[in-house]
Amino acid sequence: MQVDSEDVVEVIKIPIKRIAELRGDADSTISMLEKNLQIKIDVDDEGTVELQGASLNVFFASPVIRAIGRGFEPRIALKLKDDEYGFRIIDLRDYCKTPNAMTRIKGRVIGEKGKSKEIIEIEAECNLAIWGHTVGIIAPLEVLDIATNAIFKLIEGQPHAAVYLYLEKNKRRRKQDEIRDKAKMWDAQSTHKNVSKKE
Helix, strand or coil: CCCCCCCEEEEEECCHHHHHHHHCHHHHHHHHHHHHHCCEEEECCCCEEEEEECHHHHHHHHHHHHHHHCCCCHHHHHHHHCCCEEEEEEEHHHCCCCHHHHHHHHHHHHCHHHHHHHHHHHHCCCEEEEECCEEEEEEEHHHHHHHHHHHHHHHCCCCHHHHHHHHHHHHHHHHHHHHHHHHHHHHHHHHHHHHHHHC
16 A cells, blocks of 8 residues: 555554464455555564554544454454444453452353353444453444443342343333334424425
8 A cells, every 4th residue: 555744643552362263365355454544554573553644544443453462353343433333441450459359250251151241232233352351342332332331230240130121121112212203203204395385
């Protein structure tokens, strides 16, 4: 990718264990990301990633690379190109005093055979990545707080059933709001058509 003197540069550090995921076979993933994000990406063997390109492109590329660094697949991380999506990281070290406590909390978020993680992703319409000492969340901005709250409820020790009920109620409310908004739009369009016919 061609760069010029007006390009900006941002440096990001990702875990060494995530370098292979970022690069892909024969740097195929980097090439795909460069094409989608319209920037130049360089990564060294220590996990230092340099992004270079137009300022706006680098701005949107930064969370994509950070998300890959925290366990997300590149195709999921690319959702963050859309400014209607948000990315949040919960550092479990802030809530766990021992490695055993962290393992227990991660187990609560993931659930038996991944059940809890799957339910949260479906009900909150989000993607989760539990990797290392963090839980990562990628979601539309309108549900990002809901997904985050669900994770915190599990960290606090609330029963899974209560968390699922919280998610279900919020999803039902969103659907009701969506139906209400569509109805209002339909009414407005009908009123406009009736006024136009009278004129």
